[in-house]
Structures are given as C-alpha cells and as structure tokens.
Amino acid sequence: MSLHFEDGFHLVVKRDCPTCKLIEPEIRKLVESGDFGQNLRIYIQDDPSYLSDLSQSVSDASLESSYRLKIETVPTLIRFEKGQETSRSVGWVRKEWSQILNDSMFGEHLPESRPGCGSLTVMPGAKETLDARFGDLPLNSRTIEIGEFDDPIEQAFERGWSDGLPIVPPTGERIIRMLSGTRRHPQEVVGRIPPNLTECTVEKVAINSVMAGCKPEYMPVLLAALEAALDPIFTLHGLLCTTCFSGPIIIVNGPIAEKIGMNWGINALGQGNRANSTIGRALQLIVRNVGGGIPGEIDRATLGYPGKIGFCFAEDETDSSWQPLSEAQGFQPGSNTVTLFPGDGVHGFGDQRSRTPEELTRSLAMALQGCLHPKMTECVYAILILSPEHYSIFRNSGWDRRRITEALMEATVRPGKDLIRGAHGVGEGIDPSRKDEMVPKFFEDGLLVVRAGGPAGLFSGILTSWTGARHKEECKPVTKEIML
Amino acid sequence: MNQILYDPTGETNSVFRKPQSLPTNLWDKxxxxxxxxxxxSKEFLDYFEENLRQKGLVPKRAAKPTNAKTAAQEVIDFMVKEADVVIGALSD
Known part of the structure; x- marks a missing residue:
C-alpha cells in the first residue's frame, strides 16, 4: 500500500548528520511559530528518539517514507500542494529554504549553504532491499510465502530446488541485485530448457544464480553459457538424461575472466574460487529447476560425477605465445566467450620424464587413447588441459597450438587390428571390417587443447565428452560470445 | 513477518500435483x-506389439528420431490425442 503525503512541508533528517544538527534550532523555531508547525512532518531515519519531543516527528526506521519521497540526501525539505510536490531543497541552502517556507529571515544566522549527508536509502544494498519491500518489482515468478521462523534453506531442500548443497534463499532483493548484472529485460525469454521445454526468462536465470551463490557480474557469462547449452548442436536434452557420466563444462575466455575473478591457475579445476564454483552450479540448477532435469527421474546417469554440481574454469591467456581457445574457435582476439563442453571428470596425466615435444606428444597420445575406452574411436571429443610446465616443453621448441594439436591427432592414429572387437582378448572395440585401416582416435575436430593450472607440476588433465558425440553432426562443443 | 521466496522452477507443476497412478490393466485403454x-528400440517394440496383438490389443506407434533430443511437438500432440497409456522403449 503506498503512502499518501499530505499537502504541507515534509522534512527528512537523521541524527547522525552534522547539517541536520546545524539546522535543528531553526527547525524548532519553525515548529514553535505555529504557522508552519501544523503543516510540517519530520521523518527521522536513524534514531527515533531524535526530535521525539516534537509532535511533528515520526520515525522512518523502515525508510518507507524516505524511499517513496526518493530521498538521497538529508536534510531534504519538500513541499506538497494539491497532492503534488511543488518544491524541494536538498541539504541546507538558505535561499531555497527561505523560498519554500516563504520566510526571508529563515536561517539568517546560519551559513549560506551546507551539503547534506547520504540518506540511509542510498547505503550499499539498501536500494534493492527497499525495491523489494516497497517498490513495484519487475518480477513475474510465483512467490512462495514461508513462515517467519522457517529456515528458507531447509524449505528449498524440501521443495526439491537444491542440488544437494544448501542454496542461497532467492529473495526479492537478491534477485533484483542479480538482475543488475545484465542489461537484458527480466522477462526476455532465453530459450526453452529440456527436458520439459519450459521457457526460461532472464528472471529465472537470476533466481537460480542467486541460489547458486553467483555475483551479479557473473550474469553475462551464465547467460552466454545457457545460450550455448540451448544451441541444438549441443544437445542438452541427451546430455542431461544420459546414463553416461557427463554434464556441461564451461570454459571462459577473454578479459571478463580476470574481471570477475575467475581462476585459471593453481587448482583451476578445483574448489575455492567463487566464480568457478557458482557459474557452473547455476547452469545446472537451471537445468534442474526450470527444465526438470532431475537425477533419478530423467537424469539416468549410472554414476555421474562431482562436476555435475557445476564445472567451470577459465583458460590461462597470460602467455602471449599461446592462441586462446576462443581464437581457435574463430573469435576475434580479446573476445569474451564461453565454450560449453559436454564432458566428464578429469583424467589426470602425469609425465615427469619427457623432455622433448616429440616424447611428450607420444606420452600424451597414450593417455588420450583411454578416452571412454582404449579400443573405441571417433566416438568422443576430448579436451587436453595443458599445464604450464608441460606447455613449456612445447613452447621452448616453438610448437604452437596448431602444431601440438596436429601432432597429437597423428599420434593417436592406430592400426584397426588392435582396435576391433575381440582384439587383445577384449570384447569392446570397433567394427571388425576396419581391421586393415589406420584408425584415428578422434574426429578431425575432436581434440581441443586449453591451458590452465599452477606454475609447478608436470601434470595435465584430460576431459572426455559424452558418447552422444559419436554422432558428430548431432552433438558438439559450442562456443558463444559473452554479450556485456 | 513471513518471508517471501521466488519460485526458481518452470512453474509447470503445482507444488502439490502428483503423477497419475499406473493403470491396473490395459484392456480398456x-x-x-x-x-x-x-x-x-524398434526391434523391442515390434516384439512387444506382437505380444499385445496376440492378447487382443491393437497398439499404435509413435517415434522420435533420436533419444538425444526431445520429441517434436506434433509427436507429443499425437500421443496425447491417441493414447491413454504410453509405453516407451529404452534399449540398446
């Protein structure tokens, strides 16, 4: 219910304001004069005992009056006539106050002017809270009222909104704050989320981002990741319902990674960084909550893996000799992008003896053969995450992204006779008709290489894709530009 | 004062809605x-259809081209219109 401001004078002050204290004697004179006193109302923002001896004073501890009067500075004097604001003075400006009060002598002993102090309505975080309490929120989502003493985190668990970890309660002020991270309208539809093909608005993205623990500045990254997930070639539906391990893995490129504080260094794939941990989680919460992709229901993963809580990291672009993944995917240098990869957990690779790029290539090729199964070919994509120490072996010999990738592709070609079903006493394998072929492990675009990791350690990582990528025209990694 | 949370779901379901119970028989369905x-899948469903036909049922068939993507809306509409019970085949 909105407040009604009577015709007359409305003054907003707080005790903790030197300018308010400065003008206090004049205010008292004004009240005692009787003429204006009857038409004056004084709103006290902070200490309700301040000026409480005056019948004209009211506590505005809730800040509702200050919010509705759009107060940014105290003192502020406003005049209403015939239901409309006709004049306003911010801070102490003697000439303005004299005009508003129609009293040329008012405050004659005071200085000409003094700046006021910040209103409590403009304290950090206050705007979103007050918008949520008193404003007309641009939110369309269903509201759920819970008791004063209910724990909202437990309520979220009971309603099935959580991935198994506590969520941040999605309150109006937090959602409004989250929406400040994007210029897109809250009701803009980003797309339909499988399996239920439910429309997902920017507002729903914001709600789930709040729950995941995101900051507003992550919103552009998450929106780009969601758009990548909804690209038909990414095949989100199949990924979320598969019996395989996989889930969406987000790789961020460009200056935004540093700007929002992402980690590409020590423990880049691990815990401890808010952006890395929450952006991927938000995407998976959207899949769960908006799309209905719930484990045990349509998510039929035999085992799953911990990265399905959320898996997001940035590529290390600090070495100018390295072409970032975004450029390799056709984007301009310096572009902000997300690459979404339908992948599994990290397969660790350690080689502390190889010292030449040729040795290391052969060594990495042995590990890459293990993607999904050593005898299965052209059925998965893979990402090799090169650590700085391993990359330095290539870099010191002048090998760049292209040469590394080509060498690895060549080194992972194997004779079909070793791969066919039954070969080496193993039932799994490729079609026996290919026994005389030399068979590549990956499709021609099937191996992506990125750089990440701490400066010490001859350890790299391999991510294997979902097997849905065996139909290469049906499922691929997708890169999208992040629109700021 | 009660607390207000905003629904993070697609709001396609009532909070209290429950799935229909499974039918006890198929004879009038x-x-x-x-x-x-x-x-x-087709191989399995052909076998299943033959068994149903031997029991006097005349099932209809619907299909989508890949398990990796959701069914086209017209396929969903067809099943909603033509079926009381849908039996899906999940097999390799």
Whole structure:
C-alpha cells in the first residue's frame, strides 16, 4: 500500500548528520511559530528518539517514507500542494529554504549553504532491499510465502530446488541485485530448457544464480553459457538424461575472466574460487529447476560425477605465445566467450620424464587413447588441459597450438587390428571390417587443447565428452560470445 | 513477518500435483508404443506389439528420431490425442 503525503512541508533528517544538527534550532523555531508547525512532518531515519519531543516527528526506521519521497540526501525539505510536490531543497541552502517556507529571515544566522549527508536509502544494498519491500518489482515468478521462523534453506531442500548443497534463499532483493548484472529485460525469454521445454526468462536465470551463490557480474557469462547449452548442436536434452557420466563444462575466455575473478591457475579445476564454483552450479540448477532435469527421474546417469554440481574454469591467456581457445574457435582476439563442453571428470596425466615435444606428444597420445575406452574411436571429443610446465616443453621448441594439436591427432592414429572387437582378448572395440585401416582416435575436430593450472607440476588433465558425440553432426562443443 | 521466496522452477507443476497412478490393466485403454530413438528400440517394440496383438490389443506407434533430443511437438500432440497409456522403449 503506498503512502499518501499530505499537502504541507515534509522534512527528512537523521541524527547522525552534522547539517541536520546545524539546522535543528531553526527547525524548532519553525515548529514553535505555529504557522508552519501544523503543516510540517519530520521523518527521522536513524534514531527515533531524535526530535521525539516534537509532535511533528515520526520515525522512518523502515525508510518507507524516505524511499517513496526518493530521498538521497538529508536534510531534504519538500513541499506538497494539491497532492503534488511543488518544491524541494536538498541539504541546507538558505535561499531555497527561505523560498519554500516563504520566510526571508529563515536561517539568517546560519551559513549560506551546507551539503547534506547520504540518506540511509542510498547505503550499499539498501536500494534493492527497499525495491523489494516497497517498490513495484519487475518480477513475474510465483512467490512462495514461508513462515517467519522457517529456515528458507531447509524449505528449498524440501521443495526439491537444491542440488544437494544448501542454496542461497532467492529473495526479492537478491534477485533484483542479480538482475543488475545484465542489461537484458527480466522477462526476455532465453530459450526453452529440456527436458520439459519450459521457457526460461532472464528472471529465472537470476533466481537460480542467486541460489547458486553467483555475483551479479557473473550474469553475462551464465547467460552466454545457457545460450550455448540451448544451441541444438549441443544437445542438452541427451546430455542431461544420459546414463553416461557427463554434464556441461564451461570454459571462459577473454578479459571478463580476470574481471570477475575467475581462476585459471593453481587448482583451476578445483574448489575455492567463487566464480568457478557458482557459474557452473547455476547452469545446472537451471537445468534442474526450470527444465526438470532431475537425477533419478530423467537424469539416468549410472554414476555421474562431482562436476555435475557445476564445472567451470577459465583458460590461462597470460602467455602471449599461446592462441586462446576462443581464437581457435574463430573469435576475434580479446573476445569474451564461453565454450560449453559436454564432458566428464578429469583424467589426470602425469609425465615427469619427457623432455622433448616429440616424447611428450607420444606420452600424451597414450593417455588420450583411454578416452571412454582404449579400443573405441571417433566416438568422443576430448579436451587436453595443458599445464604450464608441460606447455613449456612445447613452447621452448616453438610448437604452437596448431602444431601440438596436429601432432597429437597423428599420434593417436592406430592400426584397426588392435582396435576391433575381440582384439587383445577384449570384447569392446570397433567394427571388425576396419581391421586393415589406420584408425584415428578422434574426429578431425575432436581434440581441443586449453591451458590452465599452477606454475609447478608436470601434470595435465584430460576431459572426455559424452558418447552422444559419436554422432558428430548431432552433438558438439559450442562456443558463444559473452554479450556485456 | 513471513518471508517471501521466488519460485526458481518452470512453474509447470503445482507444488502439490502428483503423477497419475499406473493403470491396473490395459484392456480398456488406448495403448501407444513409443520408440525414443535408441538403437534397437524398434526391434523391442515390434516384439512387444506382437505380444499385445496376440492378447487382443491393437497398439499404435509413435517415434522420435533420436533419444538425444526431445520429441517434436506434433509427436507429443499425437500421443496425447491417441493414447491413454504410453509405453516407451529404452534399449540398446
């Protein structure tokens, strides 16, 4: 219910304001004069005992009056006539106050002017809270009222909104704050989320981002990741319902990674960084909550893996000799992008003896053969995450992204006779008709290489894709530009 | 003062809505066999259809081309219109 401001004078002050204290004697004179006193109302923002001896004073501890009067500075004097604001003075400006009060002598002993102090309505975080309490929120989502003493985190668990970890309660002020991270309208539809093909608005993205623990500045990254997930070639539906391990893995490129504080260094794939941990989680919460992709229901993963809580990291672009993944995917240098990869957990690779790029290539090729199964070919994509120490072996010999990738592709070609079903006493394998072929492990675009990791350690990582990528025209990694 | 949370879901379901219970028999039902596009789904459904026909039922068939993507809306509409019960085949 909105407040009604009577015709007359409305003054907003707080005790903790030197300018308010400065003008206090004049205010008292004004009240005692009787003429204006009857038409004056004084709103006290902070200490309700301040000026409480005056019948004209009211506590505005809730800040509702200050919010509705759009107060940014105290003192502020406003005049209403015939239901409309006709004049306003911010801070102490003697000439303005004299005009508003129609009293040329008012405050004659005071200085000409003094700046006021910040209103409590403009304290950090206050705007979103007050918008949520008193404003007309641009939110369309269903509201759920819970008791004063209910724990909202437990309520979220009971309603099935959580991935198994506590969520941040999605309150109006937090959602409004989250929406400040994007210029897109809250009701803009980003797309339909499988399996239920439910429309997902920017507002729903914001709600789930709040729950995941995101900051507003992550919103552009998450929106780009969601758009990548909804690209038909990414095949989100199949990924979320598969019996395989996989889930969406987000790789961020460009200056935004540093700007929002992402980690590409020590423990880049691990815990401890808010952006890395929450952006991927938000995407998976959207899949769960908006799309209905719930484990045990349509998510039929035999085992799953911990990265399905959320898996997001940035590529290390600090070495100018390295072409970032975004450029390799056709984007301009310096572009902000997300690459979404339908992948599994990290397969660790350690080689502390190889010292030449040729040795290391052969060594990495042995590990890459293990993607999904050593005898299965052209059925998965893979990402090799090169650590700085391993990359330095290539870099010191002048090998760049292209040469590394080509060498690895060549080194992972194997004779079909070793791969066919039954070969080496193993039932799994490729079609026996290919026994005389030399068979590549990956499709021609099937191996992506990125750089990440701490400066010490001859350890790299391999991510294997979902097997849905065996139909290469049906499922691929997708890169999208992040629109700021 | 009560607390207000905003619903993070697609709001397609009432909070209290529950799925229908499974039918106790198929004799008075229109049965649909749905091929979700997994390898050998058709083989399984052909076998299943033959068994149903031997019991006097005349099931209809619907299919989508791949298990990796959701069914086209017209396929969903067809099943909603033509079936009381849908049996989906998940097989390799």
């Amino acid at each position: 229109k049965v649909m066999l749905f091929d979700i596009g997994k390898p050998r």
